[in-house]
Amino acid sequence: MPKTLAEKILSRVAGRDAKGGDLVIAPVSRVMVHDSVIDAVIAGLRDLGRERVWDTTKVAVFVDHAAPAPTPVVADSHRVLREWVRTQGIATFYDAGEGVCHQIMVEEGYCEPGTVIVGSDSHSNSYGAVGAFGAGMGATDIAVALALGRTWLRVPESIKVTITGRPRKGVTMKDAIMRVVREIGTDGARYACVEFHGAGSLPQGDRITLAGMTTEMGAKAGIVVGTPEAPEWLFPDRGAAYTNEVTIDLSTLEPQIAVPPRVDQVVDVSEAVGQPVDVVFLGSCTNGRLVDMRQAATVLRGRRISPEVRLEVVPSSRRQFEDAMADGTLLALSAAGGVIGSSGCGPCLGRTGGVLAGQEICLSTANRNYRGRMGSPDASIFIGSPYVAAVAALTGVIDDPRPYLEASDDEFDDLVARRRSERAGRGAASVRSGDRARELMVAAARIGVAAEIDD
Amino acid sequence: MARAWVFGDDLDTDQIVPGRYAPFMVGQDKFHTYAFCDARPNFSKEVTAGDLLVGGENFGCGSSREYAVAALAKHGVGGIVAKSFARIFFRNCINLGIPVLESADALTVVHDGDDVTLDLAAGLLRAPAGEALLRPLAPFAQEILAAGGVVAYLREHGDFPPVP
Numbered sequence: 001m002p003k004t005l006a007e008k009i010l011s012r013v014a015g016r017d018a019k020g021g022d023l024v025i026a027p028v029s030r031v032m033v034h035d036s037v038i039d040a041v042i043a044g045l046r047d048l049g050r051e052r053v054w055d056t057t058k059v060a061v062f063v064d065h066a067a068p069a070p071t072p073v074v075a076d077s078h079r080v081l082r083e084w085v086r087t088q089g090i091a092t093f094y095d096a097g098e099g100v101c102h103q104i105m106v107e108e109g110y111c112e113p114g115t116v117i118v119g120s121d122s123h124s125n126s127y128g129a130v131g132a133f134g135a136g137m138g139a140t141d142i143a144v145a146l147a148l149g150r151t152w153l154r155v156p157e158s159i160k161v162t163i164t165g166r167p168r169k170g171v172t173m174k175d176a177i178m179r180v181v182r183e184i185g186t187d188g189a190r191y192a193c194v195e196f197h198g199a200g201s202l203p204q205g206d207r208i209t210l211a212g213m214t215t216e217m218g219a220k221a222g223i224v225v226g227t228p229e230a231p232e233w234l235f236p237d238r239g240a241a242y243t244n245e246v247t248i249d250l251s252t253l254e255p256q257i258a259v260p261p262r263v264d265q266v267v268d269v270s271e272a273v274g275q276p277v278d279v280v281f282l283g284s285c286t287n288g289r290l291v292d293m294r295q296a297a298t299v300l301r302g303r304r305i306s307p308e309v310r311l312e313v314v315p316s317s318r319r320q321f322e323d324a325m326a327d328g329t330l331l332a333l334s335a336a337g338g339v340i341g342s343s344g345c346g347p348c349l350g351r352t353g354g355v356l357a358g359q360e361i362c363l364s365t366a367n368r369n370y371r372g373r374m375g376s377p378d379a380s381i382f383i384g385s386p387y388v389a390a391v392a393a394l395t396g397v398i399d400d401p402r403p404y405l406e407a408s409d410d411e412f413d414d415l416v417a418r419r420r421s422e423r424a425g426r427g428a429a430s431v432r433s434g435d436r437a438r439e440l441m442v443a444a445a446r447i448g449v450a451a452e453i454d455d
Numbered sequence: 456m457a458r459a460w461v462f463g464d465d466l467d468t469d470q471i472v473p474g475r476y477a478p479f480m481v482g483q484d485k486f487h488t489y490a491f492c493d494a495r496p497n498f499s500k501e502v503t504a505g506d507l508l509v510g511g512e513n514f515g516c517g518s519s520r521e522y523a524v525a526a527l528a529k530h531g532v533g534g535i536v537a538k539s540f541a542r543i544f545f546r547n548c549i550n551l552g553i554p555v556l557e558s559a560d561a562l563t564v565v566h567d568g569d570d571v572t573l574d575l576a577a578g579l580l581r582a583p584a585g586e587a588l589l590r591p592l593a594p595f596a597q598e599i600l601a602a603g604g605v606v607a608y609l610r611e612h613g614d615f616p617p618v619p
Contacts, residue, residue, distance in 0.1 A: 022618075022619075023593070023595055023618040023619060024618060025615060025618060035479070036477060036479060036520070037521065038479075039478060039479060039483065040478070040521060040522065040525070044606060047606045047610075048606055048609055048610065049610060066477075066479070066480065071480070073479065073480060073481065073482060074479055074480060077479040120519070121519060122517070122518050122519035122543060136519045136543055137519060137543060137546065138519050138520070138521030138524070138543060138546065138547035138550065139521040139522075140521060140547070140550040140551060140604075140605060140606065141546060141547070141550055141605075143606075144550075144605055144606075144609065147609075148609075148614075152595070152615050152618065186465055186513060186516055187465070187512055187513035187516065187539065187541065190513065190539065190541065190542060191542050218513065218516060218541055218542065220542055262465070349474040349518075350473070350474045350475050351474055351475060351477070351480060355475075368469075368517065368518075370467050370469040370470070370517060371469070371470070371493065372469055372470075372473045372474075372475075372493055373469055373474070375475065377473070377493040
């Protein structure tokens with residue numbers, strides 16, 4: 001019987017011929033544990049009467065969701081986590097500042113294609129970027145997986161998403177996946193595996209963006225077909241059955257915006273132009289990589305963001321952070337007025353790193369915009385791509401990034417000036433530290449005196 | 456008899472317990488007091504053990520945070536009936552021993568504040584205005600619930616229930 005990718009993977013790991021709807025017991029190749037759940041996981045293992053995890057080489061632990069610790073209470077739970085890692089003898093441990101669990105799991109090669117991986121965070125679907133069946137679970141399920149090395153799963157039905165065409169400059173895979181969420185809805189892929197065709201040769205980061213956001217459709221897993229990491233047996237059979245099929249034509253795709261408070265309330269950017277923002281968040285497991293920061297730097301290099309907007313840049317891992325330092329991307333973003341945070345989840349969950357106040361409006365490159373998601377329940381969050389984020393930081397409003405990318409310098413300046421003049425004043429205009437020192441130096445140079453600058 | 460707390464579609468776990476009130480932010484003994492603090496500010500004070508939640512489609516969507524379910528368990532919520540459930544939330548409830556039942560017409564029969572009864576044996580949710588049929592849970596899930604949750608089941612049996 002022809003099998004979907006999910007049916008093939010689960011049949012193989014369960015050692016039986018399984019199809020959508022069947023219950024299977026699946027051994028896992030790795031269990032991912034992050035800081036938010038550690039207390040419940042440790043309690044679960046203890047309640048199960050287990051002192052040790054089943055296999056320390058197959059457990060990966062991360063401190064990322066509220067990191068570095070914002071309060072003593074959180075710091076205590078991180079300390080408990082470190083003690084547990086030490087006494088268990090778990091070597092695969094990434095402490096605060098190393099980055100987001102899912103980013104490191106994929107980029108450091110902890111996701112074996114064709115196997116089942118369970119993670120304590122819902123965006124474990126990200127592992128499908130390299131052909132692994134990644135499923136997010138709650139703390140008790142994770143404790144059980146740590147104890148037994150296996151979990152129970154209902155084999156999901158599959159939805160086929162095909163990506164075709166070439167995108168116009170300024171259109172990204174973030175826009176593509178948001179278009180899919182728009183088509184399918186927040187529960188349109190409930191319990192299903194979303195299988196991506198036509199995306200196998202995309203850069204790994206783009207595949208993480210696609211696979212990770214299947215979580216927002218309710219999917220159990222999101223797997224990209226035909227990736228370079230996949231073994232030869234890992235492909236869906238011709239004739240496999242799908243419950244739904246969606247095609248995204250990149251050549252006609254506009255940048256997309258998710259309007260609060262729903263991530264499936266997605267519109268073409270042209271319908272959101274002029275929406276003022278106060279905070280721009282560039283980061284998260286969805287869009288916190290070098291490629292995303294570079295997209296923003298393309299727009300912002302040599303320019304200054306709106307004085308009334310705060311741009312929070314949070315790389316998704318140390319590797320992305322250092323690569324962005326090395327090639328000048330972070331300098332460009334900082335010089336533009338961006339504030340660079342330590343690698344991790346940043347303010348995505350409203351716990352640390354620049355959370356939102358009541359009445360504040362954020363343009364976020366992350367994946368969720370529920371009420372209260374990034375802090376105050378009275379804040380609002382629009383979701384978009386790194387290009388959209390950069391233009392929003394520059395102008396103070398949401399705008400279509402494509403004209404900016406195709407404009408001459410003069411046309412660009414006109415676009416910015418127009419949008420800024422249309423935006424009613426909000427917040428307070430900030431000087432960027434160093435501006436004044438530069439003014440003084442320039443003034444001193446003019447009268448031929450070396451200025452004394454206070455450090 | 457128990458009180459019914461009625462919600463609409465897409466009730467996300469950020470509403471059940473917001474991220475800023477996670478146990479590791481506010482403490483193991485406090486987080487449940489923030490249950491529905493933004494959506495239903497009176498919930499934590501007024502809920503009593505045995506009360507039921509009734510909802511629409513995709514109940515419990517969003518983050519996998521198990522502490523959303525743990526908070527409900529701490530308040531003694533006796534069960535949740537909805538048109539459909541988000542999958543991680545569904546698993547978390549089964550694992551922590553909270554019955555989760557699908558019902559196509561619970562929302563047409565139950566109103567917020569009603570006195571209701573969850574009759575699992577008969578497969579019905581009984582309300583003043585009528586009864587709603589509950590879709591039976593798979594035997595696998597029923598066995599785990601009967602034991603009081605997955606940890607209790609595993610302690611007793613040493614492995615998962617048999618799969619068909």
